[in-house]
Amino acid sequence: MKNVFNTKAFFIVSVCFLIFTTVSCYSNRRSLAIEDGWDLLGEQKVNFVRDKDEIDVRSRGVYTDIRFKVEDREVRINDLKIYFQNGDKLEPAIDFVIGADQESRIIELSKDGRNIDRIEFKYRTTGNVLRGRANVLVFGKRYNAGF
Secondary structure, three states: OOOHHHHHHHHHHHHHHHHHHHHHHHHOOOOOOOOEEEEEEEEEEEEOEEEEEEEEEEOOOOOOEEEEEEEOOEEEEEEEOOOOOOOOEEOOOEEEEEOOOEEEOOOOOOOOOOOOOOOOEEEEEHHHHHHHHEEEEEEEOOOOOOO
């Protein structure tokens, strides 16, 4: 009986060790291909009810345009406010749906570029709650004075 117990204990410890090493080696990081000239300004998970979020733009870069990319689920964006470092605010009139794994239209900020402080938007995931939430990524196009 003592030998059987040691074999079971060894088996349990071995399985636990295997699970632990497999989980600890797993990386939840994803790689994201970003088009040349664009920077990722921030990202946010979207709820199903009306959601209002704010992305603080940590970059001190100068941007001429922004656009959204939606991952996993379709999203409806109802309201957008872009605050600039000089205190100005841009409120483009928008109400559009971005399909899963699609990008929004490009929203022009200024041909000479602007320093973005933060972006505030209202949105919600559309469709079935059981299928999960969407992830919204915000990209800014860097100002290039040479062109």
